[in-house]
Amino acid sequence: MTTTLRPAGEERRGPDGFRARNYTVCVNSRPVGSVELSCGEAFGPAVGTIAALTIDAPDRRRGRGAVAALAGEEVLRSWGCRVVKIAVPVEAEYALRLASALCYAERSRHLRKELGAERELPPGSSVRALGAAGYEPWLDRVRRDAADSVTGLGFSREAAEAWARDGARLLPYDAAGTxxxxxxLLGVTHGGEDVAAMWLRTAEPAWVYAVEVAEEHRGRGHGRTAMLAAENAAGVAGARTIGLNxxxxxxxxxxxxxxxGYRTVVRHFTKPLV
Known part of the structure; x- marks a missing residue:
């Protein structure tokens, strides 16, 4: 039997090399599932995504998903992609086994936590809003560290730096520096010294984009204090859950x-296509 992908609908195109298309997974022309392929999102046109791969129940556990994923990789190669990425919910045990069998490497995890009552910070610690003057040097370091974290995982340095720059656009200051x-954008002080900074979305679902503890203050529990402060800020803003990568x-x-108390909800994998 032959498993193939048949286009389902028109290809969608957008700026910066974006393209996406849905496909029907077929066995000897018989539809047995579906998958969505795309590229040109956060990491640029060289990075493709396989998403929403589904095989109908009667055809599962026969290798259809594996062949469909490999066929998806071939389509992405034909689009010029050099890397493919996938996101797998932790409860999808078969998909996790499939990712391992097809030699995908885990690069990160999304964690989530239900928020409860406001937590008290350690004695001597306090939180303040960061202004533009304190924010810019910190963000430069965050961008550099973010780019470093994905370089070597199959992404080019150019793509990694572009991704880090795109992330920074999520929190522009206006003309008044607001x-x-x-x-x-919060800073943590302890004993009168600035020890940590954090950047988060407080709207539901809240999300911690970055937390940084000053190098000379690491190993003293300030990272934990920063996370408690982030959770408190999100809870005060009305969020019920908070997540991070x-x-x-x-x-x-x-x-x-x-x-x-954070738990893994999604695991992210990548694989080189060249």
Whole structure:
């Protein structure tokens, strides 16, 4: 039997090399599932995405999903993609096994936590809003670290830096230097010294874009304080849940988030196509 992809609908195109198309998964021309392919999103046209791969129940566990994924990779190669990425919910056990069998490498995880009552910060610690003067140097470091985190995972340096720059656009200051509604830029002080900074979306679902502890103050619990402050800010703004992304291999961060009650909800994988 032959498993193929048949276009389902017109191809969609957009700026910066964006293109996407839905396909029907067929076995000997018989429809058995569907998949969506795209490229040109956050990481540029060289990075493709396989999403919403579904095989109908009667045809599952026969290798249809694996062949459909490989066929999707071939389509993305024909589009000029050099890397493919996928996102797999943790409860999708078969999809996780499939990602491993097809040699995808995990690059990050999305974590989530239900927010509860406001938490008290450690004695001597306080939180303040960051102004433009304090924000710009910090954001430069965050952008650099973000680009470093994805370089070497199959993304070019150019694509990684473009991704980091795009992320920065989520929180532009206006002419008066005011942070947009629903975004918080906060600094943590301890004993009168600035020890950490964070950037988060406070609207539901709240999201922590970045947390940074000053190098000379690391290993003293200030990262935990910053996370508690982020959760408090989100809760005060009315959010019920808060999430974040952690890159694979960042053991200290993973341990911190686990201790605070965060759980993995989605795992992100990549694979080179060349």
């Amino acid at each position: 942070v947009p509604e629903g975004v918080a 952690v890159f694979t291999g960042n053991a200290p961060a993973e341990a911190l988030y686990a201790s605070l």
